Amino acid sequence: MRALSSYAAVIALGLAALGIAALKLLGGADWTPLALFAAALIVTELVEDADRIRTREPSAFESFRVTSALHIAAAVVLGPWSAALLAGASALGVRRLRDRSLGTVSFEAATVTLATLAGGYAFLAVGGHTGKIELLADLGPVAAVALVYLTIRTALLQVVAGREAFQPDVAAGAGEAALGASVALFATGHPWNLVALVPVALVVHVAYTRLARVRRETLQALETFANIVDERDPSTYQHSIRVARSVDRLARSLGLPFSDIDRLRWAARLHDLGKVAVDASLLRKEGRLDGAEWAAMRRHPRLSARLMQRFEFAAGQARAVEFHHERYDGQGYYGIEGSALPLASHFLIVADSFDAMTTDRPFRPALSREEALAEIERNSGTQFHPTVARAFVALERGHDAAALLTSQELAELRDAAIPYRLPVIPGARDLRDRPELIAIGGVTLALVAGAFGQLEVVYAGAMVGLVGLLLYVKRRTRVARLTQAMLDAVGGTQNREASFDGLTSVLERACGATWSALIDWEEDGLGGTVSRERGTDGPHLAVLTSWLVREAESGEKLLSAGGFELQHEGVVVALPLRRENSALVGFLVLAVPRRLPGQVELALAEAADELALALADRPQSRAIASQTAPQTVHAAN
Template identity: 90%
Template sequence: MRALSSHAAVIALGFAALGVAALKLLGGADWTPLALFAAALIVTELVEDADRIRTREPSDFEPFRVASALHIAAAIVLGPWSAALLAGGSAFGVRRLRDRSLGTVSFEAATVTLGTLAGGYAFLAAGGHTGSIELLGDLGPVAAVAVVYLTIRTTLLQVVAAREAFQPDFAAGAGEAALGAAIALFATGHAWNLVALVPVALVVHVAYTRLARVRRETLHALETFANIVDERDPSTYQHSIRVARSVDRLARSLGLPFSDIDRLRWAARLHDLGKVAVDASLLRKEGRLDGAEWAAMRRHPRLSARLMQRFEFAAGQARAVEFHHERYDGQGYYGIEGSALPLASHFLIVADSFDAMTTERPFRPALSREEALAEIERNSGTQFHPTVARAFVALERGYDAAALLTADELAQLRDAAIPYRLPVIPGARDVRDRPELIAIAGVTLALVAAAFGQLELVYAGAAVGLVGLLLYVRRRSGVARLTQTMLDAVGRAQTREDSFDELTSVLERACGATWSGLIDWEEDGLGGTVSRERGTDGPHLAVLTSWLVREAESGETLLSAGGFELQHDGVVVALPLRRENSALVGFLVLAVPRRLPGQVELALAEAADELAPALAGRPESGAAALRIAGTIVQAAN
């Protein structure tokens, strides 16, 4: 009800503004720029609205919108009211022609109307003048109109309409603002200049559209792959589709943000990709699996995560998919405690288990729906997350899941995915660790100042550039010294163990490492063991192994993860150890209180090829590992 009232208020306010703008236009206007902007917006809306198909992709990809740039430019050239009328009128008229929902189109039109109107007044309040723009003097007013417009648009479309956290796309927004300023510069020179610039803007839009299409086609290819996996076993035909539907319904009933619902749905759709490496005879076997067969089956969640990690738009779901056979009490495939599992995993666990129980398998008959729901209730708090299990059972029995949970439980579920949505914003630490950026910024400032004849700024830019250069030379010198110290340390050692001890002693002094571990990696890339360690404050081995499996093939010279992902205070860093043939045979892992100093990161990256031969062991083959795992399982049974 509150969401509906918010929508209604936005629509009412937006259309009231459109009415006032229309009345003001009757009082007189310069029709040439008005007509050209109207034509440009209609063409742009036609082109862009054709690409507004909701694909439900599990990504944060935000398209670049030429229409937004035109709204900003119109606010500068035409003034707040005329620009608002064109923005809202073109959005409503064109989008409604495509038979889209009246309520949705009205809300979107009201959003751009209010954003453009407020942006136009922000331009005037910051010292700008309608129909005039000059650089550099009007940079402040241009920034004001862009910030206000984009903030209102993002707030209304993301927070009010989509129930998302406020998460603007800074790159797309900056591009739209810059293009809007360029259009305004052209249009204030002569209104017909706008005609020459719009095709260029549409070319940019086409490039973004093609990028989105490639992402969409790749995702559909993965979906086809998932269908093929389901079809290998007649008893699990369309299993991933049913699990995805269950997860989607549960997430919607709990009022999760739409982007999180999409991520959950695709995680469910792709959760069994790893079964492609499991022999089909095992999937259809009627009897009990023996030790080696069970060990092979247990590999598939980790392999699914490894496959998904290779795709940027699906990588965010890899961790949840890897843990879809874990238990809340930590007795699952990989022994991960329930508190260390992401919320998405708990959704997958209950939906996957329910579909498995209600589907006939070669080794057992199917349970009825009510029997399966009773089993979920019985195992709530041991196998299943209590809150998620209670909501799932209520929904399957036809009740309102959200109504049966307390406000605190709902808030906990809705907030659980926020850490995955928060953007990473560069800070002062990033600038300090890359002094070359300071040097480049100083030189750039000096050159721009010289172009405008600002001698004081030329000197200031040159000074900043010189400071950055000196810091860069100092940093490179420190990296070279640390690199040589590490190489000397392993060079003195006689054994692999001595090399590890000598090297970690150096790193403890350089970065304050509280724990160091040497991981021998299995040939199948799905696990490893700690062969040597220093300190006691290391991450849980099962969680560490899961992270290494997902990131091993990322191509990064140095892997790093925060405490949230590994359930460990501080930061964990891993240096992949490879042989001359590029085969991954292990990792050097460090637990540090905070992010590694920049020179330590560089030194480790530069010395990696020389350190690997001294630290790399000879792990057992994947077949041997499976035989050992099979023996352990048989002994347990």
């Protein structure tokens, strides 16, 4: 109810602002820039909106819009009220023509109206003047209009309409602000200068459209792949579709943000991709599986995760898909404790098990819906997450799942839905590790200042550039010394274990590593064994192996993960070990208290080939000891 009232309030405020803006326009206006901006907005709305159909992709908003740049430019050139009128009226008229619901269109039009109005007043408040813009002097006002516009638009669309956490797309916002400032700069010279920017806007739009189309086609290909996997076994026909539908209903009933619902739905849709590597005869076998057959079956969750990890928009749910045959008590395929599983895994586990129990399988007949729900209740807290299981059972019995949970339980579920990969925000540490950026920045500042005759700034920029250059030389010297120390540690012996001990001693001094291990990788790329280790403060082997499976084929010379992902304090770093034929045969893994110093990362990357030859062993075929057969056969398929 509160969400609906907020939704209605935004529409009311937006429509009121449109009415006031229309009345103000009757008092007189410069019709040439007004007409040109109106034409530009109508055309861009027509072109862009066709590609904004919601495809329910497993990703957050990626909202670069040329229309947003025009709204920002209009606020600068025309003033708050005229710009707000054009933004709202063009959105309302064009989007309604596409037969979209009046409520949705009204909210979107109100959003851009209020955002443009607020942005225009922010421009004036910081010292800007309507219809005038000068570089450097007006950087503050231009930044203000862009920041206020983008913040309000994002907050209303994500938080009010989408029930999302406030997660602005910084890259898209910066692009919109830059394009908007360019349009404003051209238009203030003469309104007809806008025509010169038409090709630029078209190129930007075409590039984004092609990117969106490629991603959409890739998703459709993956979905077709999932259908083919389901069709290999008549008993699992449309299995992933039913699981996705169940997960979607459960997530909606609990009030999760729409973007999280979409990610969960796609994780469910693609969770069995790895079964493409399982012999179809095993899927259709009527009797129980023997040890070798279970080992083959247990490979499919990790293979599914490996496939999904290769696609950026699906990689966020690869971890959840890999664990969809785990148990809350830690007795699943890979022995991962329930507390270490992402929330999406618990949704997949209960929905996948329910569908498996209620469909006929070669080795047993289907249970009735009520029998399956009773089985879920009986295994709540052992096989299934107790809160998720209770909500699922309630929903399937026709009750309001959210009403049966406490506010604390709902809050825990919604908080747990936050993606475990948080955006990395550059900071001072990044500048310290990349002194060449300081040097380049200083030189650039000096050149720009020289163009405007600011000699003091030229000197300051030159000094910054010189400091950056000196820091770069110092850093390269330290990298060279550390690289040589590591090569010396492994070059004086043909003994693999001695090379490992010598190398880890060097790294312990360089970065304070508290644990290190040499892992031999299996030929199928789905597991490995620890052949040697130093220290005892390492991550759980099953969790570590899971991470390595997903990241092994990333192409990175050095893999790194935070403690949250691996349920371990500090940072874990892995150096892939490859032989001359590029075959991956192992990893050197380190646990360190904090992110590796930049010189250590560079030294490891530069010495990677030599270290791999010294430490790599032949590929191993032994399975990880922690992989045990599941205790509930009915939930396995």
